[in-house]
Amino acid sequence: MNLNDTSQPANFAEFDLIDRIVGRLGESAAKDILIPPGDDAAAWALPDANNMVVASIDTMVEGIHWKSGSVATMLPQDIGWRSVAAAVSDLAAMGVSADILLLSVTVAEGTEFIDDLCDGIRDAALRFGSKIAGGDIVRGRETSISVTVIGSASATDKPLMRRDSASVGDVVAVTGFLGSSAGGLALIQRSDSNNELSSLIAAHRRPVASIEEGHLARSSGVLCAIDVSDGLMQDVGHIAQASHVDIEIVASEIPQDRELLAEFTAAEALDFALGGGEDYELVVAAPREIIDSLNEDSDLLFRPIGRVVEVENERPQVRVLDQEGISFIPNRVGWDHGDIHEPE
Numbered sequence: 001m002n003l004n005d006t007s008q009p010a011n012f013a014e015f016d017l018i019d020r021i022v023g024r025l026g027e028s029a030a031k032d033i034l035i036p037p038g039d040d041a042a043a044w045a046l047p048d049a050n051n052m053v054v055a056s057i058d059t060m061v062e063g064i065h066w067k068s069g070s071v072a073t074m075l076p077q078d079i080g081w082r083s084v085a086a087a088v089s090d091l092a093a094m095g096v097s098a099d100i101l102l103l104s105v106t107v108a109e110g111t112e113f114i115d116d117l118c119d120g121i122r123d124a125a126l127r128f129g130s131k132i133a134g135g136d137i138v139r140g141r142e143t144s145i146s147v148t149v150i151g152s153a154s155a156t157d158k159p160l161m162r163r164d165s166a167s168v169g170d171v172v173a174v175t176g177f178l179g180s181s182a183g184g185l186a187l188i189q190r191s192d193s194n195n196e197l198s199s200l201i202a203a204h205r206r207p208v209a210s211i212e213e214g215h216l217a218r219s220s221g222v223l224c225a226i227d228v229s230d231g232l233m234q235d236v237g238h239i240a241q242a243s244h245v246d247i248e249i250v251a252s253e254i255p256q257d258r259e260l261l262a263e264f265t266a267a268e269a270l271d272f273a274l275g276g277g278e279d280y281e282l283v284v285a286a287p288r289e290i291i292d293s294l295n296e297d298s299d300l301l302f303r304p305i306g307r308v309v310e311v312e313n314e315r316p317q318v319r320v321l322d323q324e325g326i327s328f329i330p331n332r333v334g335w336d337h338g339d340i341h342e343p344e
Contacts (some may be wrong), residue, residue, distance in 0.1 A: 080120025095218025103135030182276025231334020275332025
């Protein structure tokens with residue numbers, strides 16, 4: 001979610017930007033590893049060929065992911081927590097835990113800010129079972145934090161979940177509620193509403209990476225997953241693009257928090273769910289029998305919200321359907337990292 005999002009078309013799509021960068025890197029890009037650039041994480045085999053390393057990196061930037069000063073949207077502790085949660089979530093989408101974290105922090109604040117930031121990082125690392133092995137810190141005009149996450153997996157276990165593994169006929173399902181983080185940000189930005197007990201505000205400031213759900217999905221045979229960071233439409237679009245399929249989402253089936261529906265109109269809540277992002281829930285695509293088994297054998301609910309279908313046009317698409325099965329264009333479709341512009 002971009003605090004400056006105006007829901008305008010991107011200058012170029014994220015995948016075009018990734019392809020551009022990888023193309024410029026030429027032979028230096030690791031295109032021949034198990035999972036090359038372009039997914040939630042990269043993965044490569046260790047020399048013994050029995051195990052693999054899974055790694056990713058995520059960055060949060062002041063003015064883009066949070067605001068400071070009199071219009072502050074998060075405390076330093078929240079910034080530390082969410083930076084870890086966002087990075088760990090990328091590995092959760094593969095069905096892997098983040099064992100080791102490396103941090104790179106640019107700070108424009110004093111030592112008190114750094115202390116509070118570290119408290120949030122520590123609390124999140126303890127919550128998600130990760131250890132911090134080192135990093136780098138520099139002074140700068142704006143604060144930013146990058147978290148590298150490193151995990152491992154056995155090559156003899158179930159395959160890692162990937163964006164390019166959806167198949168026609170798969171059911172699309174999601175964990176938890178969608179739109180809560182965007183709703184929380186909207187509440188924070190209301191001058192008359194900043195209830196610290198709000199589940200929506202907690203979802204924005206202290207999201208929980210879906211590690212257990214990711215392990216369960218992978219061990220149950222799910223091959224395709226992604227975490228909801230850029231918004232449901234955008235992230236499901238990544239699956240459609242990578243798997244070369246169309247995906248249909250039924251709007252009325254998207255799970256939403258009761259507080260979200262109480263604080264906002266149904267239309268606003270749906271916009272948050274489809275395009276808000278930063279919920280860090282998992283979206284999976286798998287055969288109906290696997291989704292049913294997940295819901296029968298566990299308290300962790302994977303709620304069906306759509307299906308994977310054949311591509312209708314030249315480019316893969318995501319369609320949102322109303323209760324009559326008619327597609328409509330949402331007001332918000334999420335954050336595309338190809339949309340490079342100056343903060344307002």
